[in-house]
Amino acid sequence: MKVERDEAPNERSGVVSPLRGGVRSVRVAVFGFGGVGRELARLLAFRGGEIERRYGIRFLVVAVADSRGAAVKTEGFTGYELLKLVEAHRGGVSNTPWGRSGWSINEVYDEIVPDIHVEATPPDYSTGEPGLSHAFKAVRKGAHFVTANKAPLALKFWEIMEEASKNDVYVGYKATVMAGTPLVSMLRGLRGYSIRRVEGILNATTNYILSLMEDKLVDLSDAVRIAVNDGVAEPDPRLDLEGWDAAAKIVIIANTLGIRLGLSDVNREPLNASLKDVISAARRGFRLKYLAVLEGDGGGAWVGPGEVPRESFLGMARGVLNAVRIDVGVNVISLSGKGGGVEVTAHALLSDMLEAVRGWLPP
Numbered sequence: 001m002k003v004e005r006d007e008a009p010n011e012r013s014g015v016v017s018p019l020r021g022g023v024r025s026v027r028v029a030v031f032g033f034g035g036v037g038r039e040l041a042r043l044l045a046f047r048g049g050e051i052e053r054r055y056g057i058r059f060l061v062v063a064v065a066d067s068r069g070a071a072v073k074t075e076g077f078t079g080y081e082l083l084k085l086v087e088a089h090r091g092g093v094s095n096t097p098w099g100r101s102g103w104s105i106n107e108v109y110d111e112i113v114p115d116i117h118v119e120a121t122p123p124d125y126s127t128g129e130p131g132l133s134h135a136f137k138a139v140r141k142g143a144h145f146v147t148a149n150k151a152p153l154a155l156k157f158w159e160i161m162e163e164a165s166k167n168d169v170y171v172g173y174k175a176t177v178m179a180g181t182p183l184v185s186m187l188r189g190l191r192g193y194s195i196r197r198v199e200g201i202l203n204a205t206t207n208y209i210l211s212l213m214e215d216k217l218v219d220l221s222d223a224v225r226i227a228v229n230d231g232v233a234e235p236d237p238r239l240d241l242e243g244w245d246a247a248a249k250i251v252i253i254a255n256t257l258g259i260r261l262g263l264s265d266v267n268r269e270p271l272n273a274s275l276k277d278v279i280s281a282a283r284r285g286f287r288l289k290y291l292a293v294l295e296g297d298g299g300g301a302w303v304g305p306g307e308v309p310r311e312s313f314l315g316m317a318r319g320v321l322n323a324v325r326i327d328v329g330v331n332v333i334s335l336s337g338k339g340g341g342v343e344v345t346a347h348a349l350l351s352d353m354l355e356a357v358r359g360w361l362p363p
């Protein structure tokens with residue numbers, strides 16, 4: 001690992017113990033400086049000192065990049081400078097004092113290879129770009145890859161993992177599925193179990209829309225309009241309504257459980273519910289939900305609208321909540337919590353950044 005150490009290791013154990021005051025500096029580059037990238041910068045500016053005291057790790061942001069360029073400071077931005085970057089207008093990091101207009105990942109990596117690459121660019125499920133090229137570049141250069149962007153893993157999960165393994169780097173992706181809730185960590189704890197069925201509500205936007213339809217008795221197009229106004233749905237919510245987001249998440253879940261599945265293997269039905277469907281389900285004691293289902297080993301996967309009993313675990317997950325139920329034969333495990341939002345997503349990225357350097361944390 002290339003992380004610089006500021007203090008001599010504890011001679012007896014051979015590692016720096018944060019409990020004894022050793023601090024290691026870890027260089028971080030953030031690609032994608034919109035809602036999530038900026039929230040991570042804010043989090044590091046406000047909580048960096050606390051992280052350093054608790055874990056003996058000093059995260060130094062050495063570069064942030066948006067679609068038009070980058071801002072680079074090889075010795076790392078101070079907390080104050082990070083907050084100045086956060087204030088830059090959208091697409092404007094290259095207009096700041098550290099700005100490099102037109103710089104993409106290649107120029108940034110020529111200047112400085114980070115220890116951790118954070119990917120917070122938008123997903124593109126046909127090409128995977130720019131996240132896919134970023135993922136390969138990062139791991140081949142020996143940077144740990146921590147991502148909120150699902151597309152690279154939904155399209156090339158094993159290729160990225162194999163390349164990362166060859167280069168001895170970590171791939172962290174807690175922020176991609178149920179970002180606010182540690183589902184990915186839990187799935188890793190289920191290795192070796194047989195997987196009978198995973199079913200979940202993994203897309204907050206469609207769950208919010210269906211909750212609105214039921215509560216306000218509005219049709220789909222009105223509910224979408226309200227969700228956009230409320231800031232829950234993107235102005236162009238097609239990735240959610242057509243099921244791409246949920247499909248990418250069930251693919252990531254499957255592969256984490258060792259079940260090899262690609263995005264094109266998922267049977268995907270868009271959200272096409274009418275108010276009549278929602279009312280009819282309610283009259284019979286059910287709720288219409290946008291479900292993502294993995295049918296055990298070899299059984300395939302699908303995403304689409306489906307009815308669940310109103311009082312069931314999934315039935316009770318309303319609004320922007322996510323929920324997942326995993327049947328492993330000897331047990332059924334349920335988990336629910338916030339699916340996204342920039343704050344919880346930035347926390348998930350930070351948690352993965354610490355996981356990437358876990359060898360240096362106290363046991």
Ligand SMILES: NC(=O)c1ccc[n+]([C@@H]2O[C@H](COP(=O)([O-])OP(=O)(O)OC[C@H]3O[C@@H](n4cnc5c(N)ncnc54)[C@H](OP(=O)(O)O)[C@@H]3O)[C@@H](O)[C@H]2O)c1
Nearest residue numbers: 032033034035036066067091120121130148149340341342
């Ligand atoms: N928002 C959430 O709650 C949430 C939750 C979980 C996961 N995620 C995922 O996290 C990622 C970021 O989400 P977000 O809400 O922060 O999106 P966003 O606000 O749209 O920000 C995306 C950022 O990526 C930049 N970008 C686009 N192409 C780039 C390139 N080639 N190189 C470098 N930067 C590039 C954009 O640049 P410009 O500023 O110049 O346009 C923008 O700064 C997405 O993949 C999203 O699906 C989001």
